Amino acid sequence: MSAPILTSRQLLEAVPQRHSVRAYEPRAIEPDKVEALQALVERCNAEGNLKIQLFLDEPRAFSSPMAHYGQFSNVNNYFALVGDKARDLDERVGYHGERLVLAARALGLDTCWVGLTYSRRRSPVKLAAGERMPSVIALGYGTGKYRAHKIKTFEQVSRVAGEVPAWFKRGVECALLAPTAINQQKFTFILHDDDVVEARAGLGFLAHIDLGIVKLHFELAAAPHPFKWFDRL
Numbered sequence: 413m414s415a416p417i418l419t420s421r422q423l424l425e426a427v428p429q430r431h432s433v434r435a436y437e438p439r440a441i442e443p444d445k446v447e448a449l450q451a452l453v454e455r456c457n458a459e460g461n462l463k464i465q466l467f468l469d470e471p472r473a474f475s476s477p478m479a480h481y482g483q484f485s486n487v488n489n490y491f492a493l494v495g496d497k498a499r500d501l502d503e504r505v506g507y508h509g510e511r512l513v514l515a516a517r518a519l520g521l522d523t524c525w526v527g528l529t530y531s532r533r534r535s536p537v538k539l540a541a542g543e544r545m546p547s548v549i550a551l552g553y554g555t556g557k558y559r560a561h562k563i564k565t566f567e568q569v570s571r572v573a574g575e576v577p578a579w580f581k582r583g584v585e586c587a588l589l590a591p592t593a594i595n596q597q598k599f600t601f602i603l604h605d606d607d608v609v610e611a612r613a614g615l616g617f618l619a620h621i622d623l624g625i626v627k628l629h630f631e632l633a634a635a636p637h638p639f640k641w642f643d644r645l
């Protein structure tokens with residue numbers, strides 16, 4: 413029997429429990445959790461046209477001075493977020509990578525998105541011609557330490573003419589709990605007529621990965637309201 417995939421409700425419940433964790437215990441992940449994450453990797457790859465790979469017991473990507481500078485320790489597992497070069501690759505990586513982040517949290521594991529402070533050269537990931545790896549996600553049992561950070565307000569990241577519907581507010585507030593590169597939160601959600609929602613990336617570093625991440629958070633919390641994304645019309 414294949415491992416059950418976590419439900420959207422389980423992913424939503426994991427949102428407030430998630431923090432970026434950079435220091436891990438040197439402890440292996442149990443086979444049943446690995447199986448559940450592998451099943452989700454396969455689903456993300458199929459649905460997002462991606463080539464995500466889970467590396468276990470592989471310390472080299474986080475053994476460089478750069479990783480120590482980024483305060484990473486004992487990172488032995490990570491998701492390599494790989495896909496064919498395309499205009500929307502970063503957004504798809506963000507959306508599906510965050511599914512893995514929330515699933516990991518629901519399974520009691522910690523994560524950290526890492527766009528910069530790891531070594532691509534030391535990692536065994538092989539990219540074929542035409543492929544890119546916009547980011548990786550560190551995975552494991554955290555030591556319990558994480559940094560709290562400021563979050564923007566609903567008003568700073570949204571635009572609505574008139575009354576704010578409850579589903580839209582839920583979606584934006586869940587997006588404000590999402591990880592973003594250097595905690596920039598440079599996204600905007602705009603509510604148009606007929607429940608059409610436009611999510612705009614800012615101009616920041618890795619902002620289109622952030623966009624995919626916050627769109628997943630918005631969808632999880634706005635459900636079951638049947639809104640439509642502006643860019644999918």
Ligand SMILES: Cc1cc2nc3c(=O)[nH]c(=O)nc-3n(C[C@H](O)[C@H](O)[C@H](O)COP(=O)(O)O)c2cc1C
Pocket residue numbers: 430431432433434482524525526527528529530547558559561589590591592593594595618621622625
């Ligand atoms: C696309 C992306 C890339 C990131 N890259 C790094 C990184 O290279 N090094 C690092 O320490 N943290 C990195 N982070 C983690 C952010 O700093 C973190 O999500 C943010 O400060 C908010 O904190 P939180 O995730 O605990 O809510 C990255 C996050 C995202 C979404």
